Amino acid sequence: MPDPSLKLYPSRTNEHPARTLLHIHGRVLIGASRSTSSGPIKRYTSQGFTVFSIDYRLAPETKLPEIIEDFQDALEWVRTEGTKIGNTDPNRLAVTGGLASGRLTLMTGTFETPPKALVSFYDNGDLVEKW
Numbered sequence: 001m002p003d004p005s006l007k008l009y010p011s012r013t014n015e016h017p018a019r020t021l022l023h024i025h026g027r028v029l030i031g032a033s034r035s036t037s038s039g040p041i042k043r044y045t046s047q048g049f050t051v052f053s054i055d056y057r058l059a060p061e062t063k064l065p066e067i068i069e070d071f072q073d074a075l076e077w078v079r080t081e082g083t084k085i086g087n088t089d090p091n092r093l094a095v096t097g098g099l100a101s102g103r104l105t106l107m108t109g110t111f112e113t114p115p116k117a118l119v120s121f122y123d124n125g126d127l128v129e130k131w
Contacts, residue, residue: 006074008086009041009051017089018050022078022115024071024097024104025053040096049094050086052078071108075115091116098122 011018021044044051056070079090094117097105102120109118 005055005070006052006077007055008082009045009053010086011048011050012045013048015048016087017083017092018048018087019092019094020078020082020086020088020090021049021051022074022093022095022108023051023053024056024095024101044096050082050088052082052086067104068107071104072111075108075111075113079113094119096121 023041023044041051041053052074054070054074056067056074059067075093075095078088078093082088083090093115095105095108095115096119098121102122105118105120108115
């Protein structure tokens, strides 16, 4: 059974298994939802990615450590359960997001088992500063 916080968008190509992408929606961590990301997701699926889009707990009610935990849980779920419901390859997992979610995208690279690729759009992060 799919995790209710994740939505699957299957690849629109015949690649098997498809490259897998976890897409993080933006809106400064305080608003929006995965439903606000349909434009980029259509581009990703047309290029052979199977996309999982996450709804995560939002600030200010939820503090950053708990939001990060949501992403750790989501990546683990995509790696273990995503292959059961989608045409996915957990060894070809990338994460993408823009603005504040771009910063969260980069943060997933610090996890014990990081994604294979990180694509951060419009992030104002500084990669030489301590996080």
